[in-house]
Amino acid sequence: MPRVAITGLGFITSIGNDQATVCDSLRELKHGIAISPEFSERDPIATLGTIKGFDTASNDVEDWTYPEEYTVRREHIRSMSPHVLFAHCALVQAIKDAGLSDEEVSNRDTGLFTASAGSARGIHYNVERMNSIGIGRVSPMAVVSSVVGTLSFNLVASFKIKGASGGFASACASSGHALGYAFDEIKLGRQKRVFVVGAEDGNREAILPFAGMRALSPAKDPDIASRPFDAARNGFVGTGGGAVILLEELETAKARGAKIYGELAGWGQASDGYNVAISHPEGLGLAEAMRRAMASAEITPEQVDYVNAHATSTQIGDLSEVKGLNKAFEGYSPLVSSTKALTGHGLSLASAMETGFTALAMSENFTPGSAHIETIDPKIEGIDVLCESREGAPKYALKNSSGFGGANVTLVLKQFTGS
């Protein structure tokens, strides 16, 4: 059966817009959270994981600014919402990182799977315009730039993708599903390569509605707002951005002498069947997703050195995950950390971004820690939370993701040993 390698990474994230910066932030636990002008005094929250070097505040895409190393043609930017631009830049990075030629990107054996929630800002702006001025004055790009799927429409067209494509919508597990199904696509011999892209606008319209369900941290201090596993955690901090993981069939990757960050060795999923928004308090679905993922990778729990947790810094969610971990690992604990303490929670982007972090740490020989923990929640038992980054890479790592509706995905990453 084909094996699946990770051979390219691209990041536009709150903790860095390139690999070196992201790596440094993960090692040194430098967060990317700030007081954001997206919120006003009247709003109950103040902080966001902010994307630096981009200004996408205007509803007119031609006002946008982005780092000068990227050039985006008008014919491409005209149909974008902010997250599509972030992802576009991350994809340029990943292609360059992987050293792929135009032909290697655009052929029937190279696909692209995406995960994003669409653009609430774009939809609102266009619908408002339609109702107040009339549909005749609404941009012809209104639909393709904003509905769920816009990320796929744009990237598939701009990068001339000719293989499999499509999007996944399981909220915060979306890009985990995208990675899982991309893995299957390669395992089944249907594709040689799949770009997996997660992205979110991360602006007011995308994030503030979560305050309506009391899921966001009201903290005004960016240094402690996001603190998964801390006793005083009080909700998540939102973030946007774009992350790209290139999955490639191992022999194809080796044949072209590709740099290999690690392998995606398997994955599993299971659903809670419990509540529309709240994860199962005993972590039943997530525990099963982890068991299935390990079975798929043909490893035992004791072989897992590290888990990059879903933990978003909410009271209920983090505990539910801890319970799930206890069930899946039964008396053993790998090191566990949540990099969301640094980035904030990227929603549909999260799983791809954090899989990228884990792969990067593996190849750079370290294990990222869980920042901002002053007092670990006393209710957390049996789990070894890693509070500082440490030297030495995990041989096997799990990446957990849980989405609304109780959708749980676990991915298994394996260090690449050269054979």
Added chain:
Amino acid sequence: MSSVPNNPLTPEQEESLRDSLKRCSPETITAAIAFRNQGDNSQAPMVIIGIIERFCEPDVRPKLKEPGADELRVAEDLGVDSLTMVEVVMLVEEALEITIDNSELGDLRTIGDVKTFVGYKLSGEAMPEPAKNIESLEIPDIMPHGDPFLFVQQAAIRGDEITGSYKISGEEDFLRGHFKDNPVFPASIMLEALGQLAVLYLLRADDEALAGKVDPSKILFTSCDGVRCSRVCKPGDTLSMSVKAKKIRHPGALFTGTILVDSEKAVFAEEISLKFDYAEGTVVAQEAEGESADKPAAE
């Protein structure tokens, strides 16, 4: 639709117009303001070209300033797809205060077509009949010519003019010898291509000067005068041809023809003469047809 604005712009309207056109060239904005304030229709083409330019990628913009810009094809040469055309139209409507239906856009292929269209819109006159496209697949069936000697791949007729194109593939057999190791499309074949376009006109145009159906087997190329060739054409080039009927009087037909490649003049032929004859029975048959059409209903 009123063409001349009743009132000059208020300061607020002018500001709003400037804002809408803020990504256009300063000349475009000046022209739009003159158009709106003085009802100066002659400014309209400047406004439209300025708006199209604003929606083009920077690398194709200079083409609009070059001679022969009217021949530029909106989609192929400027990369303006149908969705971008909607953006262009929205801004033109706003700048010139006119209303354009989507159905009116389908036939606008070139910058010249766009200018002509807006000119008619503003004058309030009815548009001349839109160009009648002849399906590419039909052309080999209509024409007496066939592979490997048919040099018309696309064609459209508007009024007394037929336009068409031929892309030089490089596979044409004669290019092996014209010239050895240096394929150049022969000028004589370019004249032949213009002649073929004139043949297609005789076979398909609704020209009042034609009293019956022209018989495809009875058309002959008889002479060609005033020919100037000014550009070497090579594989990959697309010949954009246009042939205009100057005088048709059975059995003679006189045309002028031009070929452009990438908006650059390649061939001009002042007089292309054909001789033709009608298919038997078709001249008198026009009325007879009408009668016979009525007959089944009467029976």
